[in-house]
Amino acid sequence: MLSRKEIKELAAIHGDGNIFVSLYLNVNPLTNPKGDYIIHFKNMLKGTLEKIDKETAKKIKDDIEKIGSYLNAIKRELKKGLGLISSSHSGLWKDYHLAIPVKNEIIVDKTPYIKPLIDILDNYQRYAVLLVDKESARLFLIHLGEIEEYTEVFTPDVPGRHKKGGWFSLSESRYERHTAFHVALHLKDVAKAIEDFLPKEYIGRIIVGGSEDAVLRLKAMLPHTISEKIIGTFHAEIFSGEKDILERSMEIMEAFEHKKEQAEIEELITRAMKNNQAVIGLEDVLLNLREGRVMKLFLLKDYSASGFRCVNCGYLTSFMVIPCPYCKGDMETVNYLTDLAVQKAVEQGALIEVVSDNARLKEAGSIGAFLRF
Numbered sequence: 001m002l003s004r005k006e007i008k009e010l011a012a013i014h015g016d017g018n019i020f021v022s023l024y025l026n027v028n029p030l031t032n033p034k035g036d037y038i039i040h041f042k043n044m045l046k047g048t049l050e051k052i053d054k055e056t057a058k059k060i061k062d063d064i065e066k067i068g069s070y071l072n073a074i075k076r077e078l079k080k081g082l083g084l085i086s087s088s089h090s091g092l093w094k095d096y097h098l099a100i101p102v103k104n105e106i107i108v109d110k111t112p113y114i115k116p117l118i119d120i121l122d123n124y125q126r127y128a129v130l131l132v133d134k135e136s137a138r139l140f141l142i143h144l145g146e147i148e149e150y151t152e153v154f155t156p157d158v159p160g161r162h163k164k165g166g167w168f169s170l171s172e173s174r175y176e177r178h179t180a181f182h183v184a185l186h187l188k189d190v191a192k193a194i195e196d197f198l199p200k201e202y203i204g205r206i207i208v209g210g211s212e213d214a215v216l217r218l219k220a221m222l223p224h225t226i227s228e229k230i231i232g233t234f235h236a237e238i239f240s241g242e243k244d245i246l247e248r249s250m251e252i253m254e255a256f257e258h259k260k261e262q263a264e265i266e267e268l269i270t271r272a273m274k275n276n277q278a279v280i281g282l283e284d285v286l287l288n289l290r291e292g293r294v295m296k297l298f299l300l301k302d303y304s305a306s307g308f309r310c311v312n313c314g315y316l317t318s319f320m321v322i323p324c325p326y327c328k329g330d331m332e333t334v335n336y337l338t339d340l341a342v343q344k345a346v347e348q349g350a351l352i353e354v355v356s357d358n359a360r361l362k363e364a365g366s367i368g369a370f371l372r373f
């Protein structure tokens with residue numbers, strides 16, 4: 001998974017005389033049914049090779065080959081976006097399978113090109129999940145539907161692990177005091193860990209799971225600036241599997257995002273009615289995409305439409321017009337008009353919000369956008 005730490009490491013690479021090939025490709029199987037991204041890659045590569053000098057071209061020969069064979073081999077693993085960074089001379093190879101589309105780009109430079117990755121970290125909310133019980137805690141990060149374990153907090157010497165009256169032989173009340181002391185100590189460690197973690201990874205939302213008692217006590221110990229970021233809690237065993245934790249957390253995240261989304265869609269519809277930098281309905285969205293004005297695109301998850309595309313300038317429309325009204329180019333039919341619209345939005349740096357269910361948006365045409373100007 002993409003992390004700040006990894007981005008920082010990539011950003012720190014410069015001045016070692018190596019050349020890096022960074023490739024970003026929209027590989028969405030819907031808009032690339034025949035593996036069209038390989039053609040896009042080859043076309044971009046051709047353009048790039050024409051611009052760089054012979055010596056640089058020689059240096060990246062291995063990288064190009066490696067990327068080419070990688071693209072041919074990975075068909076089944078593809079999500080929507082793909083990022084590859086290769087520098088054979090410095091032994092660097094990174095691949096990022098991304099759940100959101102990216103702008104098609106190939107950059108050959110003395111440093112890795114990481115701006116698209118930074119944008120994804122900045123624009124798509126990440127969540128911390130903290131799982132806690134009386135003597136240990138685990139910290140996870142969730143981003144774009146993926147979970148990764150980040151760290152463990154274990155505070156040793158909590159006597160709960162020993163049998164009462166065993167060799168530990170403390171009197172019962174001393175034993176309880178001892179336990180309470182260590183649990184408090186442990187929860188303090190956990191609070192510290194989450195406090196350190198949030199700013200380091202720029203995380204604004206937390207979900208807390210674990211034993212009921214530990215969750216309650218931890219919440220009470222956290223400073224307000226941290227506890228106000230908690231969007232939900234759940235009960236789970238400390239040794240739960242990642243898949244389980246992800247599922248429980250996703251329920252909470254989806255409910256939270258759904259609420260936020262509904263408020264945004266209300267704003268979208270109100271502003272579109274007032275012609276205040278917002279539009280609703282497919283044709284208006286397509287028109288504004290053509291003009292590069294879309295800032296954030298909303299569309300219903302199950303919404304799809306077919307239409308027409310200009311083979312020359314890429315103009316998209318749901319109406320049958322021949323030839324293209326802008327450049328007189330030929331128009332071709334396209335089955336995945338909405339996916340092409342999403343890709344176009346990404347290319348102009350817009351955010352994409354895929355809405356799972358919203359009656360108001362459906363009524364308004366299933367698609368809409370906030371505009372830049």
Ligand SMILES: [Zn+2]
Nearest residue numbers: 310313324327
């Ligand atoms: Zn055209």
